[in-house]
Amino acid sequence: MHSPFVMTIFGATGDLMRAKLMPALFGLFKQGSLPQDFFIFGFSRREITDQEFYELFPKLNTDPMWGDFIKHLHYQQGTFEDPAGYKELIKKLAAIDEKIGACVTRLFYLATPPDNYEIILDNLKSTKLAEGCGQGSNKWTRIVIEKPFGKNLETAIHLDKKLSDIFEEKQIFRVDHYLGKENVQNMLAFRFANGIFEPVWNNTYIDHIQVTISEKNGIGTRGKFFDGVGNLRDVAQNHLLQLVAAVTMEQPKSFMKEDVRDARAHAIQAITCIEPEKVSEHVVRGQYQSYADEKNVDLGSDTETFVAMKFFMDTPRMKNIPIYARAGKKMKEDVVEISIVFTQTCHVLFKEYGCPEIGNVITIRIQPDEGIRMRFIAKKPGSKLSLEPVEMKFSYQEGFGSRGIDAYEKILLDILNGEQILFNRTDELMSSWKFITTILHGWEKYNPKLVIYEDGSWGPREADDLIKKDGRRWI
Ligand code: BG6
DSSP: OOOOEEEEEETTTSHHIIIIIHHHHHHHHHTTOSOSSEEEEEEESSOOOHHHHHTTOTTTTTSTTHHHHGGGEEEEEOOSSOHHHHHHHHHHHHHHHHHHTSOOEEEEEEOSOGGGHHHHHHHHHHTTGGGOSSTTOOTTEEEEEOSOOSSSHHHHHHHHHHHHHHSOGGGEEEOOGGGGSHHHHHHHHHHHTOTTTGGGSSTTTEEEEEEEEEOSOOOTTOHHHHTTTHHIIIIIIIIIHHHHHHHHOOOOSSSSHHHHHHHHHHHHHTBOOOOGGGHHHHEEEEEEGGGGGSTTOOTTOOOOSEEEEEEOBOSTTTTTOOEEEEEESSBSOOEEEEEEEEOOOOOGGGGGGTOOSOOOEEEEEEESSOEEEEEEEEEOSSSSOOEEEEEEEEEHHHHHSSOOOOHHHHHHHHHHHTOOTTSBOHHHHHHHHHHHHHHHHHHHHHOOOEEEEOTTBSSOHHHHHHHHTTTOOOO
16 A cells, blocks of 8 residues: 555546546556545646546446545646646645645656647646645655657657756656556566576577567547657557567666666667668558548648568677567557567478478567467377477466556556656667657658558558568568
């Protein structure tokens, strides 16, 4: 159980709040993981009452415990630009401190589109909200900032500077909720607590790595946000690269916060930038067919909803291993997976018995059905020798009777505990932006074709060609 807290969520009527934050907060409440005294303030520009605010969550408000939960939930109307709303909030937060008889920890959660971050930070500073109740001391406040953190390297540096002018590093929580996914966290244990994987987890044995983030949904009601951002910034800069880091990083010196963050940051730093003139060859940008019909999307928009790329990493362990990574919306399936494909070394003795084209593969299923599959070659039953690939499977649900904690619940718990391991540090963010910004430059300069793919498909044919031309295929 944690000490009392007040969490102010900016952008409380938005999609992130509806889809992830509120369900996670309510989930933690139902599990008894929140303290007796906690206060959540939704801050948004919409002029609505507390009651109308509660009704924004129809999937939750039929739950019998919702009635108890909303006693902790309040709405604060305000525009992000105008200090008036912030001043109202100050009064309410001061009243809470008085009621509790202590400086209650204040958490400010920026769940708005990134264009609003600067103005909110400015107002948190100028109204002294950032300083907490013992004004002049920032001991009691934390800032939580969602991705995308900036629009490119330059804006990310600028935003980070603004953040660090107001808050100390220990107060800053830069969220990438993929780091909170159970099987992403499991990667350290899987790779380094088992003696059998580490010796082959390198360029002597690995042929290539594939990472896929495939989503069945399109952009839904998020057109206004998404059309100015695109999937490269929305998903690849953060979630996709974090998955790559999870399977390529070195063993951290310890499980202390900075050692784990160091290992992650070194992995991302080691990703070799795709030079602008090579971007057309190594990066595919696609858009699903019905994108133009989506709400709040510019006429003739060329925003990408799919990206696939091939790149390398410059570490002794990973050098020369091609990494193929793709992320797309309106795809055939909801699946997030990483596959480590090992070099096929079917012994010469077996050649005439039909060596499968792909031999050993370790597939880490991030969602759904979190688990790990291992493909190997077996003798087909029967009197004759004949070979076929088979799979061994581990599923979190079957193995532990639970799929583990929801990523946002984990992220929120860590924020409440002040635990920063699963949050991005400046250096890892800047390295990922450097990589992504180089691609953006390539797109600007050479304007490669945006390829249209069928809704409900596995993305454009060009993404298949990207890997096929190396004699490989998506698993
Ligand atoms: C978010 C992106 O960060 O992650 C969304 O903004 C994306 O576009 C979502 O749909 C995917 O998260 P999850 O947890 O549903 O895989």
